Amino acid sequence: MGTQLKKLLAAAIATLPLIAGYGTIAHAEGEHFVFVSHAPDTDSWWNVIKNALKNAAADTKTTVDYRNPPSGDIADMARIIQQATATNPDGIITTIADFNVLQSAIQGAIAKGIPVITVNSGTAEQSKQLGALMHIGQPEYDAGKGAGERAKAAGVTDFVCVNHYITNAASVERCQGYADGLGVPLGDHMVDSTQDPTQVYNKVKAYLTSHTGTNGILTLGPNSAEPTIKLLRDTGETSKYNFITFDLSASISKGIKDGIVESAIDQQPYLQGYLPVVLLTQYVRYGVMPANNINTGPGFVTKDNIEMVEKLAGEYR
Amino acid sequence: MAEDPTVATVAQPLDERLQRQSGLRRLLSRPELGAIAGTVLVFLFFGATAHGTGMFAADGILNWMTVTAQLTIIATGAALLMVGGEFDLSVGSMIGFAGMMIAIPTVYFGWPIEISVIFAFCGALLIGFLNGLVVVRTRLPSFIVTLASLYILRGMTIALSILFANRTIVSGVKNFAGDSFVVPLFSGKAFPGLFIWLADAGIIGKLPNGQPSVQGVPAMVIWAFAIALIGHIVLSRTRFGNWIFAAGGDANAARNVGVPVARVKIVLFMVTAFCATVYATCQVMEFGSAAADRGVLKEFEAIIAAVIGGCLLTGGYGSVVGAFFGALIFGVVQMGILFTGAPNDWFQVFLGLMLLTAVLFNNYIRRRATGER
Numbered sequence: 269m270g271t272q273l274k275k276l277l278a279a280a281i282a283t284l285p286l287i288a289g290y291g292t293i294a295h296a297e298g299e300h301f302v303f304v305s306h307a308p309d310t311d312s313w314w315n316v317i318k319n320a321l322k323n324a325a326a327d328t329k330t331t332v333d334y335r336n337p338p339s340g341d342i343a344d345m346a347r348i349i350q351q352a353t354a355t356n357p358d359g360i361i362t363t364i365a366d367f368n369v370l371q372s373a374i375q376g377a378i379a380k381g382i383p384v385i386t387v388n389s390g391t392a393e394q395s396k397q398l399g400a401l402m403h404i405g406q407p408e409y410d411a412g413k414g415a416g417e418r419a420k421a422a423g424v425t426d427f428v429c430v431n432h433y434i435t436n437a438a439s440v441e442r443c444q445g446y447a448d449g450l451g452v453p454l455g456d457h458m459v460d461s462t463q464d465p466t467q468v469y470n471k472v473k474a475y476l477t478s479h480t481g482t483n484g485i486l487t488l489g490p491n492s493a494e495p496t497i498k499l500l501r502d503t504g505e506t507s508k509y510n511f512i513t514f515d516l517s518a519s520i521s522k523g524i525k526d527g528i529v530e531s532a533i534d535q536q537p538y539l540q541g542y543l544p545v546v547l548l549t550q551y552v553r554y555g556v557m558p559a560n561n562i563n564t565g566p567g568f569v570t571k572d573n574i575e576m577v578e579k580l581a582g583e584y585r
Numbered sequence: 586m587a588e589d590p591t592v593a594t595v596a597q598p599l600d601e602r603l604q605r606q607s608g609l610r611r612l613l614s615r616p617e618l619g620a621i622a623g624t625v626l627v628f629l630f631f632g633a634t635a636h637g638t639g640m641f642a643a644d645g646i647l648n649w650m651t652v653t654a655q656l657t658i659i660a661t662g663a664a665l666l667m668v669g670g671e672f673d674l675s676v677g678s679m680i681g682f683a684g685m686m687i688a689i690p691t692v693y694f695g696w697p698i699e700i701s702v703i704f705a706f707c708g709a710l711l712i713g714f715l716n717g718l719v720v721v722r723t724r725l726p727s728f729i730v731t732l733a734s735l736y737i738l739r740g741m742t743i744a745l746s747i748l749f750a751n752r753t754i755v756s757g758v759k760n761f762a763g764d765s766f767v768v769p770l771f772s773g774k775a776f777p778g779l780f781i782w783l784a785d786a787g788i789i790g791k792l793p794n795g796q797p798s799v800q801g802v803p804a805m806v807i808w809a810f811a812i813a814l815i816g817h818i819v820l821s822r823t824r825f826g827n828w829i830f831a832a833g834g835d836a837n838a839a840r841n842v843g844v845p846v847a848r849v850k851i852v853l854f855m856v857t858a859f860c861a862t863v864y865a866t867c868q869v870m871e872f873g874s875a876a877a878d879r880g881v882l883k884e885f886e887a888i889i890a891a892v893i894g895g896c897l898l899t900g901g902y903g904s905v906v907g908a909f910f911g912a913l914i915f916g917v918v919q920m921g922i923l924f925t926g927a928p929n930d931w932f933q934v935f936l937g938l939m940l941l942t943a944v945l946f947n948n949y950i951r952r953r954a955t956g957e958r
Contacts, residue, residue, distance in 0.1 A: 309933070318930075331926075333926055333928075333929065334929045335923060335929055336929065338932070338933055339878075339881045339882050340878065340881070341878060341879060341880070341881055342876060342878075343868055343872060343876075343879055346872065347648065347651065347652055347920070348923065350644070350647075350648045350651075351645075351648045351649075351920050351923050351924065352923075353644065354639040354640065354642060354644045354645035354647075354648050354924075355638050355639040355640075355645070355924060356639050366754060366756070366872075366874065366876065367756070368756040368757070368759075368872055368873045368874040369756075369872040369873075369874055369876075371873075372871075372872075379792050379793070379794060379796070380644075380792055380793070380798070381792070381793045434743070434753050434877075435753045435754060435876055435877050435878040437752065437754050440752060440753075460743065
């Protein structure tokens with residue numbers, strides 16, 4: 269903590285003239301950015317983004333702080349954005365987990381003259397409406413719909429969507445997109461699994477036991493996918509379902525290789541951590557910024573391209 | 586006692602309970618003393634480590650004041666209840682539930698927002714009443730009873746919001762609020778003129794668009810001060826306050842001298858529910874939405890603030906002023922760590938260690954001051 273603090277103090281002192289001029293002075297190195305996510309501490313998926321931030325900070329010679337509300341409460345996230353704003357960073361990167369809640373906090377940062385890039389959750393339209401420079405992410409509904417169409421082509425007629433983060437509006441959109449792609453109403457096909465692996469396991473088990481016609485499974489990330497994979501291994505029903513999941517992890521990769529998981533929707537989170545830091549750095553130093561938004565996904569990881577992905581799963585993929 | 590014995594013998598032989606104590610000694614035996622000392626320590630720490638990071642600029646202060654204020658609102662209720670000898674673990678769930686009681690009727694039933702707010706307060710008071718009634722009637726530990734409420738309320742929040750709204754985040758409340766008075770009442774900014782003047786005078790910063798960096802005192806802060814002040818006066822200056830201490834100290838003895846212990850406890854459970862609803866209403870009005878996961882773990886923060894502030898877990902001892910300083914310590918530490926730029930992976934470790942340090946220090950001071958209790 270000591271060296272980190274010293275570094276930070278040094279950075280704060282170095283940026284004093286910048287603060288005074290609200291970012292009008294071109295600057296060499298040591299910019300300070302804050303990345304605010306909505307994920308609770310328990311969500312392991314964000315590790316890739318943290319690694320991306322570390323790499324980006326090292327490559328651009330900047331400091332990047334990763335911040336999140338420990339319990340995943342979006343109202344607490346708004347306070348963290350306000351807090352970040354008060355430290356006068358050179359840029360803020362944030363998700364739009366809930367537009368209404370975060371609106372005033374994000375606009376407060378922009379009003380203070382801090383450049384903001386939005387990533388991950390949220391849409392390009394919301395980002396533009398907030399006045400952010402750009403949005404880097406995967407359109408959630410479209411990604412879900414793509415998965416639904418893929419499942420339909422494979423013959424899926426009835427499905428379950430395992431939602432481990434039901435309070436995030438984007439998660440429901442994924443399930444909705446899948447349902448629409450499949451042409452089946454969402455209805456009660458969505459299971460609120462919570463984050464606890466044992467609960468996910470048992471809730472999915474209960475659903476599959478009581479809904480015997482189910483032949484498609486969609487999980488929204490490692491937190492819901494991994495217990496589900498374990499369940500299918502335990503029951504031996506490894507090829508009964510067309511199983512598509514969002515995101516990747518080591519055991520999802522294993523599941524794809526073993527044929528339990530048909531494909532994983534990869535939104536390439538590494539880019540959502542790396543790109544905004546690089547882009548903000550160039551913006552602060554030279555005033556350049558691409559004019560369009562960046563879609564980092566959806567890409568599908570299947571048995572065919574799993575080899576390379578597997579090597580990096582959980583770290584950079 | 587350090588009284589001069591000659592004084593007592595010259596005058597009437599006084600009952601020892603009526604004995605006069607020196608001002609300093611009385612001050613030192615106040616429950617909130619330790620928390621005040623802890624607050625000073627915390628500010629010294631962040632004054633040294635977060636200096637120049639914007640923590641003590643106007644918008645930085647606003648940031649941790651707001652966090653402190655929202656915690657003060659629920660900590661006041663928690664402190665009163667703890668002095669009364671009970672716990673309420675359903676505060677966090679109550680926040681989520683009350684938020685939904687405002688948002689769903691407003692957005693989906695077309696109720697005027699004032700009615701929804703009143704409905705939420707009535708609903709919350711009823712739930713608080715039921716909590717209290719179950720505790721008093723069954724004589725089960727309130728820890729267990731309100732733990733059940735924690736799950737029931739959180740579950741109902743999710744189930745009812747799915748049932749009525751088919752989603753767990755109900756947003757757009759502000760679109761239905763129009764120019765209703767409840768919006769500024771719970772989320773307005775007080776004294777905007779003062780802040781414009783301060784900005785013009787160069788005391789606080791200005792945004793590039795000419796607005797002051799802080800536009801006013803958030804309504805939540807004013808609510809927090811008002812609730813803490815009323816709580817303090819009731820606890821320390823009224824008969825009801827004495828009843829609270831008596832009920833929490835020794836319920837049987839209190840009953841024997843005629844204190845309506847059951848009624849006192851039920852009222853206190855209603856107070857914690859009321860405080861949670863004030864919190865929820867401020868949040869819904871500020872953010873324009875209610876979500877099923879609002880307030881998760883806030884019950885523990887409320888209890889932690891009360892304990893840092895000198896409330897005993899066993900009841901019968903504590904103060905609202907202490908709870909306020911407890912909330913201040915918690916709020917300042919919580920946000921202050923972020924200002925120092927400590928690595929995020931270690932955030933909760935630092936938070937835990939700093940709270941432990943503050944409580945140990947606080948305890949040490951209190952022991953020194955009161956001569957071991």
